[in-house]
Amino acid sequence: MKFGIMASHQYPHADDLGKHLNELFGTVELAVELGYDSVWTINHFQSNLATPQPISMMASLIPRSGDMTLGTGILLLPLFHPVHVAEEFATLDHLSGGRVVLGVGAGYRENEFAAFGVDPETRFRRFDESIRLIRSLWTGEIVNHDGEFYPLSDASIGIRPLTPGGPPIWVGAGGKKAVRRAARLGDAWYAPGNSPSRRYLPEHLGVYNDALVEFGKDPASVERPIGVELYCAPSTDEAVETALPHARVEYSTYAEYPALRWQRDRFDDLVRNTLLLGSPEFLIERISALRDMGFNHIIFRPGWLGMPTEKVQDSLRLFAAEVFPAFR
Template sequence: MKFGIMASHQYPHEEDLRAHLSDLFGTVELAAELGYDSVWTINHFQSNLATPQPISMIASLIPRTGDMTIGTGILLLPLFHPAHVAEEFATLDQLSGGRVVLGVGAGYRENEFAAFGIDPATRFGRLDESLRLIRELWTGEPVTFSGKHFSLEDASIGVRPLTPGGPPVWVGAGGTKAVRRAARLGDAWYAPGNSPNPSFLPDHVAVYDAALLEAGKDPATVERPVGVELYCAPTTEQAVAEALPHARREYSTYAEYPALRWQRDRFDELVVNTLLLGSPEDLVRRIGELREVGFNHLIFRPGWLGMPPEKVRASLRLFAEEVFPAFR
C-alpha cells in the first residue's frame, strides 16, 4: 500500500497566501522525510478560495519532494488545449526525473466552463480527444489529428518526455460511464472515496475491472489510487474533535457550488462513511477495508481550512509511525 497527500493549496482570499504556501512547502518536505509516496495538486479557476495553479505548484514542489511521485489531482483537462498539456507535462517529467503523473478529470463547476467559453456538454468529448492527442504528441513524432474539438497538422512537441511514451495518466471519475472511460483512456482510475453510498467503491471497482478486460488490459497490473479525507490522532475522539470543525468549514465552502450542495446536506453521512478521522488502530482497520476492495494507493487531504500546520504535521507523523508498518 502506498500513501500520498493532497497538497490542498486552497485558502481564503483575505488571508496571506505566501505564508500559507510556506507552511505547505514545509509540510510536504516533512512528508518526504517521513516516507510518503506521493503528493498531488489541485486545479480550479475563479474559485471561491485562492487556489494557485497546479502546474506551477508541481514545479515548485519538485525540489522539495525527494523521490515522491508528483501529480495533478486533478487537472481540468477540457479547459486546456492538449498541445499545451503535452508540452507542460513533458517538461515537468524532465524536470522531476520521471516522477510526474498527469491526473485529469472532466470538471463540474459551471462558472469555470463559462469563463473559458466552453459548453459543459462537450467536456467528455474534449477529455477523450485530449488524452488521445496528448499520448500521440508524447511519442515525439509528427502528429496529424482531426477531431471534433482539436486538430493538428504534422505537429510535434518541442520537449519530449523523459518517460518513454510520457507520464502515467490517471483519470478521475465518479460515475459508471466515466469509470469505463477511465479504464479505456487511462493508466489508472483515480477513485473518489467521499461517496456517502457504502457500495459505491466496490460496485465501481467491478465496473472498472470489467472495462479493463474489454480494453485488453490486465486488472492485476494497474495502480489503484483512492482519494479520501484523513486525520490521525492518539484517540479517535481527539481526531474528531481536532479535525471535524475544519472539515465542516471546508465542505461548507465547496457546497457553495450547486453541484456540491449535497455535501453540506449530507455532511453527517460523509463523516460516518468516508471521513477517516481516527486513532492509528481505527485507521488501520478502515484502510484495511479499502485494501480489501482492491485499492493500493491511498491519497488523503491531511488538513482543512483553518487547521494549524502543527496539527497537520503531527497527524502525518503519527500516521507514518504507527499506520505505515501495518501495510508495508
C-alpha cells in the same frame, strides 16, 4: 501499499497566501522525511478560495519532494489545449527526473466552463480527444489529427518527455460511464473515496474491472489509487474533535457550488462513511478494508481550512509511525 498527500493549496482570499504556501512547503518536506510516496496538486479557476495553479505548484514542489511521485489531483483537462498539457508535462517530467503523473478529470463547476467559453455538454468529447492527442504527441512523432476540437497538421511536440511514452495518465471519475472511460483511456482510475454511499466503491470497482477486461487490459497490472480525507490522532475522539470543525468549514465552502450542495446536506453521512478521522487502530482497520477491495495507493488531504499547520504535521507523524508499519 503507498501513501500520498494532497497539497491542499486552497485558502480564504483574505489570508496571507505566502505564509500558507511556506507552511505547505514545510509540510511536504516533512512528508519526504517521513517516507510518504506522493504529493498531489489541485486545479480550479475563479474559485471561492484562493487556489494557486497546479502546474506552477508542481514546479515549486519538485525540489522539495525528494523521490516522491508528483501529480495533479486533478487537472481540468477540457479547459486546456492538449498541446499545452503535453508540452508542460513533458517539461515537468524532465525537471522531476521522471516522477510525474498527469491526473485529469472532466470538471463540474459551471463558472469555470463559462470563463473559458467551453460548452459543458462537450466536456467528455474534449476529454477523450485530448488524452488521445496528448499520448500521440508524447511519442515525439509527427501528428496529423483531424479532431472535432483540436485539429493538428504535421505537428510535433517541442520537448519529448523523459519517460518513454510520457507520464502515466490517471483519470478521476465518479459515475459509472466515467469509470468505464477511465478504464478505456487511463493508466489508472483515481477513485473518489468521499461518496456517502457504502455501495459506491464495490459497485464502481466492479464496473472498472469489467471494463479493463473489455478493453484488453489486465486488472492485476494497474495501480489502484483512491483519494480520501484522513486525520490521525492518539484517540478517535481527539481526531474527531480536532479535525471535524475544519472539515465541516471546507465542505460547506465546496457546497456553495450547485453540483456539490449534497455535501452540505449529507455531511453527517460523509462523516460516518468516508471521513477517516481516528486513532491509528481505527485507521488501520479502515485502510485494511480499502486494501482488501484492491486499492494500493491511499492519497489523503491531511488538513482542512483553518487547521493549524502543527496539527496537520502531528497527524502525518503519528500516521507514519503507527499506520505505515501495518501495510509495509
